[in-house]
Amino acid sequence: MAKLTDVAKLAGVSPTTVSRVINNYGYLSQKTIDKVHAAMQELNYQPNNLARSLQGKKTQLIGLIFPSLKNPFYAELIEYLEKKLFDREYKVIFCNSENNPEKEKYYLQMLAANQVDGIISSSHNLGIDEYERLNLPIVSFDRLLSPKITTVSSDNLAGGKLSAHALIERGAKNLAIISGASQSGSPSDYRTQGFMEVATTFDLPCKHLEIPSGTIISIKKNKIKKFIEENNFDGIACTDDLTAIYCEEYTNCPIIGYDGTELIQALHPELLTIVQPIEELAQVLVDVIIDKINGKETELEIILPIKLQQNI
Amino acid sequence: MAKLTDVAKLAGVSPTTVSRVINNYGYLSQKTIDKVHAAMQELNYQPNNLARSLQGKKTQLIGLIFPSLKNPFYAELIEYLEKKLFDREYKVIFCNSENNPEKEKYYLQMLAANQVDGIISSSHNLGIDEYERLNLPIVSFDRLLSPKITTVSSDNLAGGKLSAHALIERGAKNLAIISGASQSGSPSDYRTQGFMEVATTFDLPCKHLEIPSGTIISIKKNKIKKFIEENNFDGIACTDDLTAIYCEEYTNCPIIGYDGTELIQALHPELLTIVQPIEELAQVLVDVIIDKINGKETELEIILPIKLQQNI
Numbered sequence: 001m002a003k004l005t006d007v008a009k010l011a012g013v014s015p016t017t018v019s020r021v022i023n024n025y026g027y028l029s030q031k032t033i034d035k036v037h038a039a040m041q042e043l044n045y046q047p048n049n050l051a052r053s054l055q056g057k058k059t060q061l062i063g064l065i066f067p068s069l070k071n072p073f074y075a076e077l078i079e080y081l082e083k084k085l086f087d088r089e090y091k092v093i094f095c096n097s098e099n100n101p102e103k104e105k106y107y108l109q110m111l112a113a114n115q116v117d118g119i120i121s122s123s124h125n126l127g128i129d130e131y132e133r134l135n136l137p138i139v140s141f142d143r144l145l146s147p148k149i150t151t152v153s154s155d156n157l158a159g160g161k162l163s164a165h166a167l168i169e170r171g172a173k174n175l176a177i178i179s180g181a182s183q184s185g186s187p188s189d190y191r192t193q194g195f196m197e198v199a200t201t202f203d204l205p206c207k208h209l210e211i212p213s214g215t216i217i218s219i220k221k222n223k224i225k226k227f228i229e230e231n232n233f234d235g236i237a238c239t240d241d242l243t244a245i246y247c248e249e250y251t252n253c254p255i256i257g258y259d260g261t262e263l264i265q266a267l268h269p270e271l272l273t274i275v276q277p278i279e280e281l282a283q284v285l286v287d288v289i290i291d292k293i294n295g296k297e298t299e300l301e302i303i304l305p306i307k308l309q310q311n312i
Numbered sequence: 313m314a315k316l317t318d319v320a321k322l323a324g325v326s327p328t329t330v331s332r333v334i335n336n337y338g339y340l341s342q343k344t345i346d347k348v349h350a351a352m353q354e355l356n357y358q359p360n361n362l363a364r365s366l367q368g369k370k371t372q373l374i375g376l377i378f379p380s381l382k383n384p385f386y387a388e389l390i391e392y393l394e395k396k397l398f399d400r401e402y403k404v405i406f407c408n409s410e411n412n413p414e415k416e417k418y419y420l421q422m423l424a425a426n427q428v429d430g431i432i433s434s435s436h437n438l439g440i441d442e443y444e445r446l447n448l449p450i451v452s453f454d455r456l457l458s459p460k461i462t463t464v465s466s467d468n469l470a471g472g473k474l475s476a477h478a479l480i481e482r483g484a485k486n487l488a489i490i491s492g493a494s495q496s497g498s499p500s501d502y503r504t505q506g507f508m509e510v511a512t513t514f515d516l517p518c519k520h521l522e523i524p525s526g527t528i529i530s531i532k533k534n535k536i537k538k539f540i541e542e543n544n545f546d547g548i549a550c551t552d553d554l555t556a557i558y559c560e561e562y563t564n565c566p567i568i569g570y571d572g573t574e575l576i577q578a579l580h581p582e583l584l585t586i587v588q589p590i591e592e593l594a595q596v597l598v599d600v601i602i603d604k605i606n607g608k609e610t611e612l613e614i615i616l617p618i619k620l621q622q623n624i
Contacts, residue, residue: 061405069381069391070388070391076382091407094390094394094405095403098395245579246579
């Protein structure tokens with residue numbers, strides 16, 4: 001990671017001048033300020049590293065970058081992450097990326113400047129570069145960020161397969177799957193792929209409806225309604241539980257959801273679903289980020305098993 | 313707020329010695345360490361104030377202390393708080409108090425030591441003292457913390473009244489209300505009080521069931537089932553939406569919930585409910601905390617209006 005002296009060298013000024021620019025004191029010409037800023041930018045230098053290295057200690061802060069709390073899956077995962085980090089004496093800076101690359105980029109810069117010890121990211125609008133150049137311990141949830149960054153997920157491919165088997169066991173012969181927008185390497189894609197593979201194996205027809213996340217609920221519901229009314233499905237899989245519950249409004253055929261949060265299980269105990277091990281995922285994410293902070297080697301890919309929740 | 317020199321004076325040592333104790337360097341006798349620690353504790357001195365005042369700038373961090381993300385109301389409120397704070401260039405340290413006074417206390421100390429600029433708290437396990445002695449800008453959500461601390465809420469009393477009127481308009485004559493455990497000054501209490509007042513005005517019988525938050529779902533559902541089966545209610549109000557949806561399993565009579573989150577409205581558009589203005593609450597909480605940080609006077613109690621969401 002770039003040091004203050006590196007910035008000074010590149011800008012052709014003394015370290016004291018760099019410190020003055022950062023702390024905004026003493027007389028400085030605009031030319032000097034510009035030179036130092038340019039060097040800081042080129043080296044991706046984060047000013048607060050100064051304070052950090054002066055203090056010579058960790059901040060005990062972890063940045064969590066997640067797309068939305070409105071999905072109960074993320075809310076529950078973050079609830080567990082906070083608990084488990086608290087037990088290890090870490091606090092959480094919560095960053096909602098809203099699937100907005102600009103906001104995510106700004107947050108990454110702020111997190112580095114704010115001296116977090118590490119980042120757990122579940123939001124990958126950005127290219128690999130932005131994460132790799134941070135030079136901070138990072139663990140990625142659910143998506144491969146870079147060959148250098150550990151990814152933790154549950155077994156999305158197996159989950160998709162299991163949901164197809166569950167519907168076929170219930171007599172389904174005309175299958176459908178409703179997922180988020182196709183995006184290479186997304187969890188939703190793996191679930192869809194697993195589902196399709198089993199449909200092909202059993203030689204069963206299978207239609208696929210993609211609805212981008214962030215679609216207005218009423219529009220989403222209309223798409224689902226039309227998709228169901230225009231076909232004669234006898235088994236529908238969804239890559240999340242909320243979509244599965246929307247489907248219940250338009251058909252009585254077997255439906256299977258995905259995620260298995262405590263909230264949806266409590267509100268909809270009738271829903272057949274694939275359960276992700278939310279608490280265990282949080283535990284592994286916390287273990288990995290703390291291992292990385294402490295300089296330990298970690299596995300590059302950790303995949304936890306999913307299970308079927310039978311409806312009652 | 314206590315300064316390092318105050319600690320030195322009380323402990324009868326030099327400021328350098330206090331600094332050494334804090335930073336753990338140089339030779340120090342156990343007796344000196346104990347004296348300094350005792351003085352720090354007595355003055356509620358937070359070591360990182362040193363670094364903070366050295367830097368002479370704000371941290372742009374706000375601590376959020378909330379009881380749980382598992383309730384979609386809190387998840388959506390926190391989602392909006394993060395967005396609105398981000399727009400004002402503040403970042404969020406998220407603290408889940410889990411209704412645990414010890415955890416809340418520890419978090420308060422950590423937040424002060426971590427140099428947050430202010431705290432938005434919705435969790436009040438602790439006495440007024442712990443909050444007042446922090447000497448940090450604080451705004452309280454939903455409960456009166458102290459006459460010195462601004463409280464922001466929606467109109468819980470009016471919400472309770474409105475839910476009674478909504479059931480009576482739908483022909484209800486034998487009323488019930490299901491709330492959390494009674495606790496002086498809680499939002500759930502105000503809602504119940506408003507409901508009861510209207511029942512009394514209309515001279516209608518009204519039974520009240522209290523179920524403490526944190527009750528295991530299966531036990532909670534059994535209590536609700538028994539309560540409904542043993543009575544002949546023709547109108548049931550609940551002080552949150554989740555409980556209202558549990559009630560739907562056991563009766564077809566009119567039910568009204570409370571909160572009106574986007575998630576529950578999307579999953580259960582049929583649910584009659586009292587809608588809290590979640591985004592506006594977040595906006596006011598953010599405006600107030602930033603005003604306080606900037607040394608502006610703020611109102612002591614801000615109450616936003618609620619509204620009825622008609623079922624479809």
